[in-house]
Amino acid sequence: MPDPTRPLKIGTRGSMLALAQAHETRDxxxxxxxxxxxxxxxxxxxxxxxxITDRPLKEIGGKGLFTREIEEAxxxxxxxxxxxxxxxxxxxxxxxxxxxxxxxREDVRDAFVSPHFAxxxxxPAGTVVGTSSLRRRAQLAHxxxxxxxxxxxxxxxxxxxxxxxxxxxATFLAMAGLSRLGMRDVAxxxxxxxxxxxxxxxxxxxxxxxxxxxxxASLLAAIHHADTGYRITAERAFLLRLDGSCQTPIAGLAxxxxxxxxxxxxxxxxxxxxxISGHREGGLDEGAIMGADLAEELLGRAGAGFFDGV
Numbered sequence: 072m073p074d075p076t077r078p079l080k081i082g083t084r085g086s087m088l089a090l091a092q093a094h095e096t097r098d099x100x101x102x103x104x105x106x107x108x109x110x111x112x113x114x115x116x117x118x119x120x121x122x123i124t125d126r127p128l129k130e131i132g133g134k135g136l137f138t139r140e141i142e143e144a145x146x147x148x149x150x151x152x153x154x155x156x157x158x159x160x161x162x163x164x165x166x167x168x169x170x171x172x173x174x175x176r177e178d179v180r181d182a183f184v185s186p187h188f189a190x191x192x193x194x195p196a197g198t199v200v201g202t203s204s205l206r207r208r209a210q211l212a213h214x215x216x217x218x219x220x221x222x223x224x225x226x227x228x229x230x231x232x233x234x235x236x237x238x239x240x241a242t243f244l245a246m247a248g249l250s251r252l253g254m255r256d257v258a259x260x261x262x263x264x265x266x267x268x269x270x271x272x273x274x275x276x277x278x279x280x281x282x283x284x285x286x287x288a289s290l291l292a293a294i295h296h297a298d299t300g301y302r303i304t305a306e307r308a309f310l311l312r313l314d315g316s317c318q319t320p321i322a323g324l325a326x327x328x329x330x331x332x333x334x335x336x337x338x339x340x341x342x343x344x345x346x347i348s349g350h351r352e353g354g355l356d357e358g359a360i361m362g363a364d365l366a367e368e369l370l371g372r373a374g375a376g377f378f379d380g381v
Contacts (some may be wrong), residue, residue, distance in 0.1 A: 072102065072286075078112040079290070082141045085115040086226045091152045091251045092276050093154035095174065096294075105291040113280060116148050117142045142168060152287055153279040157272035157303060162238040164279070169370070172278040172291035173299040177247035179274040179324060181207065181267050182258035183239035186234055189259050194218060194241060201230070202240030205341060210267050210318035212343025227252060247274035268322035268337050268348070271306040275299055298327055301355045305334045308362025313338065315371070319378055325358065332358055336365045338373060347372050 073079035079100075083093035090113070097111040119136040137159045144150050146167055157173070163171065188194050194215065201223025202208055208220050223230060223242055227249070230242055243262075249255050278285040278294075301324040309323045322337040332355050337348040347369050351361040 073106065075109045078110055079152065079287075080112050080114050080150040082114050082116050082153040084118055084137065084141070084143055088227065088248045088252055089154070089156075092156065094249070096154045096276065096278055099174065099294040100290055104290065108379060110191075114144075115179075116144055116150075129185040132179050142279070145279060151280070152291065153159055155277050155279060157275040157277045157307075158279060160269050160272070162307055162314050167282050169282045170277040170279045171288075171300075172280075172295045172367075173303055174278070174294065175274040175276040175296040176299040176302065177250050178261065180246045180250055180264060181269055181270045181273075182244045182246045182260040183241065183262055184231075184244055184257055185259055187240055190343070191215065191262070198241065199239045201233065201242045204243065204270070206320040206322050206339070207243050207267070208268055209339035209341050209346075210322070210341045213339060213346050214266075214343075217301075217344060227254065227257075231257065245269075245273055263337075264324055268335060269324055271310045271321060271323040272303050273324075275303050277303070291376065300327070301327065301332060301358055305332055305351075305358030305362045309334065309336050309366050310361040310362075312363045312366035323362075325362075327355065330355065334358070334361050334362065334365055336362075336369060338369050338377075340377065345377065347377070 081093050081097060083089045091208040093113050097108060097113065100111060101108050114173065118140045134139065138155060139155045142165050145153050149296045182277045183190055197219055199219045199221055200211060201221050203222055203224040209220060212220060221239055223233060223239055227244060230244065234242060246258060246261050249257055278291055280291060305325040310321060313321050320339040320341060323335065325332055325334045332353055334350065335350045337346060339346040349365055349368050351365045
């Protein structure tokens with residue numbers, strides 16, 4: 072067991088949100104095992120995605136830019152576990168690493184943020200809206216093709232500053248991130264998933280470890296949230312099948328109702344000109360099958376021409 076003289080090293084990005092997630096993980100481990108918080112050491116690792124903020128992620132390598140350096144440190148033994156926003160995780164992990172610990176999921180909804188307007192319907196035609204999310208851009212363009220969309224990357228504080236400076240009149244953030252930062256009041260409103268389906272795994276924190284590390288596995292098993300695990304399994308299976316076929320905006324959400332797993336998914340053209348959605352229902356342990364099956368359905372309905380120009 073870790074102790075203050077030999078602390079368990081927790082790897083994380085250095086943003087305020089990433090640090091909040093790492094501290095939540097540390098605190099849950101501390102409480103579950105009756106250990107002092109100084110039996111855990113939080114190690115900040117700067118990633119490529121943090122260093123390059125002036126270009127869209129799809130131009131510089133995608134989601135893995137937020138995880139690569141952290142996973143390299145984990146494989147090298149420089150840290151013992153790594154804390155990630157599951158929304159940022161590629162569907163395939165490096166050989167030798169596993170994520171089998173998920174914390175209780177936060178609010179999955181997108182937050183509409185604007186100093187001037189209360190909601191999407193209130194935005195006048197031609198309003199500039201900033202977002203770096205391919206999904207949000209496509210969903211907004213599908214609903215409101217009269218708006219002007221611009222690239223808008225950075226952490227919560229950076230994006231709020233850009234709004235104040237007039238770079239855009241509105242943007243979107245994840246309610247989960249605002250909740251973890253104690254900043255829910257930043258949101259003008261939370262958007263119902265029926266109106267804007269969230270990103271796959273939005274609001275979920277995953278803890279990664281080395282395969283075969285029995286000590287880490289035992290420590291993390293005590294804080295794994297089973298229901299979140301069922302939901303994320305279904306959503307990431309949906310994403311995995313789609314990632315192998317196209318570069319396209321993807322949304323997905325699994326929920327548990329009366330011990331049944333309900334999965335909704337959506338794919339869109341990047342310009343928002345078309346969207347295709349569907350759903351599945353099954354047992355809690357059928358998430359992987361449901362996700363792959365729903366993806367196959369949407370791909371079949373999309374047809375060969377759906378992704379032209381992507």
